[in-house]
Amino acid sequence: MKSYLGNFSHREIRNILQKNQIKNVFLVTNRNSFTAGGVSHYIFQVLNGCDYVRFSDFSTNPKLEDVKKGIESVLECKPDLIIGVGGGSAMDMSKLIHHLAGYESIDQETIISGIKDHKINNQLMLIPTTSGSGSEATRFAVVYIDGKKYSLHHDTILPDYSIVDGLLTEKLPGDVTAYTGIDAISQAIESYWANGADKESKSYALKALEYLVPSICDVVAAPTPELREKMALGSFYAGKAIDISKTTLPHAFSYYLTTQYSFPHGHAVGIVLPYFLVANTGEMDITPILRIFNVQSPPELKTRFIAIMKKIGLYRSLEDILQDDMEDFINAVNLERLRNNPVTFTKDQFISLFAHE
Numbered sequence: 001m002k003s004y005l006g007n008f009s010h011r012e013i014r015n016i017l018q019k020n021q022i023k024n025v026f027l028v029t030n031r032n033s034f035t036a037g038g039v040s041h042y043i044f045q046v047l048n049g050c051d052y053v054r055f056s057d058f059s060t061n062p063k064l065e066d067v068k069k070g071i072e073s074v075l076e077c078k079p080d081l082i083i084g085v086g087g088g089s090a091m092d093m094s095k096l097i098h099h100l101a102g103y104e105s106i107d108q109e110t111i112i113s114g115i116k117d118h119k120i121n122n123q124l125m126l127i128p129t130t131s132g133s134g135s136e137a138t139r140f141a142v143v144y145i146d147g148k149k150y151s152l153h154h155d156t157i158l159p160d161y162s163i164v165d166g167l168l169t170e171k172l173p174g175d176v177t178a179y180t181g182i183d184a185i186s187q188a189i190e191s192y193w194a195n196g197a198d199k200e201s202k203s204y205a206l207k208a209l210e211y212l213v214p215s216i217c218d219v220v221a222a223p224t225p226e227l228r229e230k231m232a233l234g235s236f237y238a239g240k241a242i243d244i245s246k247t248t249l250p251h252a253f254s255y256y257l258t259t260q261y262s263f264p265h266g267h268a269v270g271i272v273l274p275y276f277l278v279a280n281t282g283e284m285d286i287t288p289i290l291r292i293f294n295v296q297s298p299p300e301l302k303t304r305f306i307a308i309m310k311k312i313g314l315y316r317s318l319e320d321i322l323q324d325d326m327e328d329f330i331n332a333v334n335l336e337r338l339r340n341n342p343v344t345f346t347k348d349q350f351i352s353l354f355a356h357e
């Protein structure tokens with residue numbers, strides 16, 4: 001993967017297209033935010049001379065049927081390059097189209113049994129327009145079948161090019177900036193304490209937090225190009241970190257709040273994370289994280305994180321959200337992420353953990 005990082009890096013796209021003699025582009029974008037958010041202006045500027053087909057026929061959490069529609073369209077277009085421009089959903093969608101287009105047929109079984117090695121005839125470029133998911137730096141993609149979330153993982157899902165340009169996030173509304181930023185911070189923290197973490201992923205996680213933590217409150221209150229750039233870079237490094245380590249229990253629990261209570265992904269994760277900031281770190285040295293948050297201990301880190309959530313308008317407690325469905329909330333958790341969490345919990349321990357802030 002070649003990464004182009006920093007404000008104005010979108011200008012590199014033109015060189016990449018020329019160098020690789022790209023003539024035909026398949027553009028996967030969100031339906032509205034691509035034009036309303038001003039992103040189309042930047043992209044069309046650098047696409048001149050290329051034929052392109054634009055595909056936007058998919059929902060926020062892409063379903064397998066959406067992927068099939070995309071594949072039909074890409075087989076017709078036969079592009080040299082697929083470009084995914086947007087938030088996590090648009091980038092995941094383009095990853096799925098890129099990698100599944102070579103399959104003879106795709107159904108639930110194909111997804112469950114995982115991606116196999118196969119020849120791919122075109123390249124993939126990802127251009128995030130939110131600073132949160134880090135999908136531009138990971139080798140996994142999420143797809144929903146009958147409301148259930150599946151995550152595909154394969155080395156060839158990693159894009160050939162990532163363009164991480166804060167200017168493309170400049171029109172993001174404050175609430176989206178807040179919850180996508182909290183997703184990136186949570187991904188970096190979860191990555192740091194994950195059982196799957198190694199030296200490299202931990203250094204990416206800390207680098208991410210160094211960009212994100214001092215910037216998040218300011219970028220929500222009064223965004224500047226410099227702050228947007230820091231959030232974009234932080235989100236990219238958090239993506240690099242979870243690409244190695246994967247995420248842990250706060251992410252696993254968050255999906256219930258998204259599917260049952262419609263919280264955007266990052267918001268849901270930010271609601272769950274504080275419950276684990278002390279419970280997950282008892283045995284672990286998290287001094288570098290404490291230093292970045294400018295606190296002395298895990299309980300202080302929890303207080304500080306909650307203060308940030310309040311300041312950017314996202315704070316909610318589980319007590320206040322859940323309505324007699326604590327059991328369902330706990331039972332919905334993905335077992336794979338349980339294994340990646342540094343601490344194991346029994347069901348009763350979860351119940352008491354979630355009972356109070």
Ligand SMILES: [Fe+2]
Binds near residue numbers: 183187265266269
């Ligand atoms: Fe996330």
